Amino acid sequence: MVTVMELYQLLPKTNCKICGESTCMAFAVALLGRKRNISDCTPLLEGNFKKQKEKLEVLLLPSAGAEETGMIVHPELCTGCGNCVVACPVDVANDPRGAAIGCAPTNDKVIFKVVDGKVMASNIKECRRFGKNRVLCYACIDPCPTGAIEFV
Amino acid sequence: MATCPGCALLCDDIDVIVENNRIKETRNACRRGAARMKGCFNRLAPSIAQKPVDIESAIRKAAEILKVAKSPMLFGFSNSTCEAQVKGIQLAKKLGAIIDDTSSFCQGLLIETIFQEKFRTCMLEDVRNKADVLVYWGSDAQDSEPRHLSRFSYFPRGESRQRGYEEDRIAVAIDVRESNTAKICKGHFYRIQPKGDREFILALTDALSGKVPAYEPKKILELAAILKKAEFGVIFAGIGLTYSIKEDMEILVALADKLSNFHIMPMVGHYNMRGFNENLFKETGFVNRVKFEGKAVQHSPAEVLDTPSRGVTLVHDDKYSIVEALRNESIDALLVAGSDPLSSLPRSLVRHLASIPVICIDPCVTMTSKITAVTIPCAVSGVESGGTAVRMDGKKIELSKIIESDYPTDEELLTRLMEAL
Amino acid sequence: MGLDVGKFMKNPEYEIKIITYRDIFQVEALERDRFGKDYEKLSAFIGMSKNDMAKMGLKSGDRVKVANNNGSIVVEVRESRRDEPGGVAFMVNSPWSNVLVSDDMGGKGIPEFKNITAKISLVKEEITSLESLMEYFRKLKQV
Numbered sequence: 001m002v003t004v005m006e007l008y009q010l011l012p013k014t015n016c017k018i019c020g021e022s023t024c025m026a027f028a029v030a031l032l033g034r035k036r037n038i039s040d041c042t043p044l045l046e047g048n049f050k051k052q053k054e055k056l057e058v059l060l061l062p063s064a065g066a067e068e069t070g071m072i073v074h075p076e077l078c079t080g081c082g083n084c085v086v087a088c089p090v091d092v093a094n095d096p097r098g099a100a101i102g103c104a105p106t107n108d109k110v111i112f113k114v115v116d117g118k119v120m121a122s123n124i125k126e127c128r129r130f131g132k133n134r135v136l137c138y139a140c141i142d143p144c145p146t147g148a149i150e151f152v
Numbered sequence: 153m154a155t156c157p158g159c160a161l162l163c164d165d166i167d168v169i170v171e172n173n174r175i176k177e178t179r180n181a182c183r184r185g186a187a188r189m190k191g192c193f194n195r196l197a198p199s200i201a202q203k204p205v206d207i208e209s210a211i212r213k214a215a216e217i218l219k220v221a222k223s224p225m226l227f228g229f230s231n232s233t234c235e236a237q238v239k240g241i242q243l244a245k246k247l248g249a250i251i252d253d254t255s256s257f258c259q260g261l262l263i264e265t266i267f268q269e270k271f272r273t274c275m276l277e278d279v280r281n282k283a284d285v286l287v288y289w290g291s292d293a294q295d296s297e298p299r300h301l302s303r304f305s306y307f308p309r310g311e312s313r314q315r316g317y318e319e320d321r322i323a324v325a326i327d328v329r330e331s332n333t334a335k336i337c338k339g340h341f342y343r344i345q346p347k348g349d350r351e352f353i354l355a356l357t358d359a360l361s362g363k364v365p366a367y368e369p370k371k372i373l374e375l376a377a378i379l380k381k382a383e384f385g386v387i388f389a390g391i392g393l394t395y396s397i398k399e400d401m402e403i404l405v406a407l408a409d410k411l412s413n414f415h416i417m418p419m420v421g422h423y424n425m426r427g428f429n430e431n432l433f434k435e436t437g438f439v440n441r442v443k444f445e446g447k448a449v450q451h452s453p454a455e456v457l458d459t460p461s462r463g464v465t466l467v468h469d470d471k472y473s474i475v476e477a478l479r480n481e482s483i484d485a486l487l488v489a490g491s492d493p494l495s496s497l498p499r500s501l502v503r504h505l506a507s508i509p510v511i512c513i514d515p516c517v518t519m520t521s522k523i524t525a526v527t528i529p530c531a532v533s534g535v536e537s538g539g540t541a542v543r544m545d546g547k548k549i550e551l552s553k554i555i556e557s558d559y560p561t562d563e564e565l566l567t568r569l570m571e572a573l
Numbered sequence: 574m575g576l577d578v579g580k581f582m583k584n585p586e587y588e589i590k591i592i593t594y595r596d597i598f599q600v601e602a603l604e605r606d607r608f609g610k611d612y613e614k615l616s617a618f619i620g621m622s623k624n625d626m627a628k629m630g631l632k633s634g635d636r637v638k639v640a641n642n643n644g645s646i647v648v649e650v651r652e653s654r655r656d657e658p659g660g661v662a663f664m665v666n667s668p669w670s671n672v673l674v675s676d677d678m679g680g681k682g683i684p685e686f687k688n689i690t691a692k693i694s695l696v697k698e699e700i701t702s703l704e705s706l707m708e709y710f711r712k713l714k715q716v
Contacts, residue, residue, distance in 0.1 A: 078183070079182060079183045079184075079294065079295070079298050079332070079597045079598075080181065080182035080183040080184075080185070080186065080298060081182055081294055081298040081299055081301065081302055082180070082182065082298075082299050082302040082303070083301060083302045083307055083336070085302065086302045086303075086307040086308050086316075087302075087307050087316075087317065092309065092316075100308070100309050100316075101280065101308045101309050101310065102280055102302055102303040102304060102307065102308030102309075103165055103303070103308075104165035104166070104167070104179070104180040105180075113179065113180075114179065114180055114181070114182065115177060115178070115179055116177055116178055116186050117178065117181060117182055117183035117184070117185065117186030117187065117601070118183065143301075143302075143307060143317075143336060145294055145332035145333070145335040145336055146332065158604075182597075183597055183598070183601050184597050184600050184601060184604070186601075187600070187601040187604035187605055188604050190605075191604075192604060192605060192606060192607075193605060193606040193609070194606060194608065256682060256683075257682065257683050257684060257686075261681070261683070292594065292595060294597075295594075295595050295596055295597040295600075296595050296597075296600075298597060328592050328661065328687075329592060329594060329655065329657070329661075329663060330655045330656055330657070331594065343658070346590060346592055346661060346687070346688055347688060391687075392687060394683075395683060395685075395686060395687050395688075396687075398681045398683050399681060421595075441682070470681065470682045473682030474682075475676075475682050475683070475684055476682050479676055492607075494668070494710060495607065495667075495668045495671070496666075496668075496671070497671065497684070498643065498671050498672075498674035498675065498676055498684045498686075499643065499644055499668075499671050499672045499674070499706075499709070500643045500644070500674065500675065500676035501676045501684065502710075503713055505710070506710055506713035506714040507713075507714075516607075517607075517608070518607065519607070519668065519703075519706075519707060519710075522707060523707075523710050523711065523714060
């Protein structure tokens with residue numbers, strides 16, 4: 001998991017404010033939270049920082065799919081065991097005769113599905129971490145032994 | 153819906169998208185299953201002495217080898233359908249050959265104990281509906297039978313376990329390493345020393361009898377309390393456990409006797425290993441390591457059974473296990489169906505393979521197929537051909553034919569081989 | 574040019590216990606292509622705890638020779654990402670680990686796949702390839 005410090009170390013550290021943030025550290029925080037893009041830091045795009053920029057891109061790559069809930073799925077770590085499919089309370093509620101009892105999902109209202117042996121998330125707005133009454137739910141992370149799902 | 157032949161869970165809720173007679177996408181199958189269903193890069197081609205021939209010639213050559221052999225052996229079968237396994241057993245009988253499968257160095261011992269009804273066992277549907285205490289012992293289901301916990305044991309809601317894993321179920325792992333399964337059994341992971349299963353079983357048996365266990369008393373008593381409270385408990389016994397107590401399965405029987413609400417289920421990797429064990433057991437009373445011998449009187453000290461109807465004598469002996477047969481160099485020809493002994497057996501053992509003619513029936517190129525006298529390609533069972541298989545708990549499951557293939561099935565090949573004899 | 578003393582000194586050997594296990598990613602690679610690079614990468618390594626590695630002066634990525642009476646292989650050593658108390662090393666069940674498994678069956682016809690003792694030492698040689706394991710059998714065949 002990438003930390004703010006790791007990102008910060010790769011930034012120009014000049015606190016130039018071109019990006020609109022008051023410091024490079026603030027920009028790093030915004031990067032991690034997916035509120036800003038690497039390209040918002042224009043000095044980084046200029047020659048000298050090529051290597052740093054490439055490193056940042058690699059570090060932030062797995063998060064490119066982060067949805068509004070901050071959920072990131074790492075398909076390369078997933079074993080396709082389906083624990084999250086069955087453990088997710090939304091899946092249980094939306095598919096009582098399928099996912100809830102350990103069977104294949106019977107409808108498209110579930111959040112997790114396993115495709116080609118790897119998990120895929122959809123209906124992300126149904127996630128309990130989303131919306132006005134959100135709760136800090138860990139039901140899909142805890143049953144995953146390989147860390148293939150995380151929230152940022 | 154299709155059945156996945158990836159492991160002995162035989163998940164029968166798989167959706168596949170087929171395009172141009174190729175599996176383009178699988179749904180619900182795990183990583184292992186998806187890989188099996190999508191197939192291998194290197195398909196096997198028929199050959200004699202590693203030179204390409206047509207299938208018919210390869211079968212004729214194989215028949216020739218088996219005919220002249222004085223002590224032929226048939227081995228493999230855990231990736232074959234029940235129908236092919238039955239044909240394999242018939243072929244062994246006709247040849248007076250030794251027959252053994254991969255369970256011989258895997259879960260055979262445990263499965264035999266279950267067939268002898270020394271343990272209570274149960275169906276996976278019972279586990280889903282009733283089980284409240286699940287013990288993964290020497291078994292990393294997450295990596296070997298990946299949907300075990302999500303389809304049946306820990307995560308799903310069941311009839312008497314409506315609240316699923318959060319409140320209604322406890323999962324325990326006993327292992328030498330913190331496996332992926334152990335990671336899920338947080339707080340109930342008991343790490344043991346290599347070969348420490350015996351000590352652990354004895355201590356647990358003591359604790360269940362009200363004695364203070366000689367070994368890690370605090371942890372053992374805590375576990376014993378969990379097990380005692382179980383309404384419907386299951387021990388999922390992996391090869392880690394079987395290997396460790398292979399000399400003394402009776403201590404597991406004794407432990408099971410102390411746990412009246414518990415069931416024991418063998419964890420099986422290859423999709424139809426249990427099928428072979430059932431088919432051979434039905435025919436001979438043994439799960440593996442059998443030799444058929446015409447009408448000759450057998451003087452072996454081993455167990456001898458007569459099947460008078462056919463006038464065939466059969467002998468069951470550890471020396472008819474694939475490993476002992478290779479070690480003692482007691483066979484002079486070997487037919488391998490759907491297995492890769494060169495890869496899966498200790499190298500110190502497989503030297504003999506280099507000095508005898510080997511016939512390899514497989515869908516894919518394997519290490520073994522690269523050095524064998526004859527190779528005969530077959531269809532991928534459960535993908536390119538249907539049939540039946542036996543799930544790890546003993547339930548018969550129908551396999552699916554998902555795509556068309558020009559390759560003959562292994563059942564067909566064994567039939568043609570028998571005709572060629 | 575200075576004299577490379579290290580060249581003449583034998584790297585220290587340590588005795589280790591090895592447990593084999595299964596890994597789904599390696600099984601996936603096997604299903605796809607058992608002669609492929611992925612399968613080799615996921616098989617030809619030995620996992621050890623941080624402490625054990627420090628004791629033996631090994632670091633992740635080093636190549637080590639693992640040998641006993643049954644055979645010898647060169648694999649990569651990797652620090653286990655799991656919480657390991659040490660004292661035991663781990664290898665995925667594969668043709669590599671099988672080089673080290675004894676043929677002494679203790680009577681039941683089941684080899685000691687999960688109970689291997691071997692010596693480990695730092696080497697510079699290339700990692701044993703599947704092709705070289707095949708070569709071993711091909712040579713046996715010629716004899």
